[in-house]
Amino acid sequence: MRTKLVNAEGATDTTSDAALGTGLVVLFAVPGAFTPTCHVNHLPGFIANESKLRAKGVDRIVCASVNDHHVMKAWAEGSGALGKIDFMADGNAELAEALGLARDFSGSGMGKRFARAAMLIRDGIVDAVFIEDGPGVNASGAPAILMALEVAAS
Structure with a gap:
């Protein structure tokens, strides 16, 4: 998928394969x-x-959003994340759709968006997916990802 990647070097055209592979x-x-x-609970972690x-x-x-x-x-x-975290702009929700993470937020006036989720990707292959099943940040937050990495290492 074609996307824009925002990092310390600026915004560049790229593909999801290049950014995540x-x-x-x-x-x-x-x-x-x-x-x-997203701003108060997810990204800061x-x-x-x-x-x-x-x-x-x-x-x-990498933080992805349909913006x-x-x-x-x-x-x-x-947020002070520039240089620490890369940001992927999926403006048309194409990556969200391809990953099966697109959700319809039209009821809130936001249109098609990513579901709140996280994944571990090793050399372009998704090892684990963590999708929130309700409001808030639990399964997809940084502490949960750290725990998953610890379990995988043992």
């Missing part, structure tokens, strides 16, 4: 940049645990 990648998906739960995730062998942490790359860049900068 090498090494151990934690991909976490959120319904929307700057939305209350990954920022705070970035060094712990890297110590567990994670090569790249344009301008919004994702503003969110990365405003």
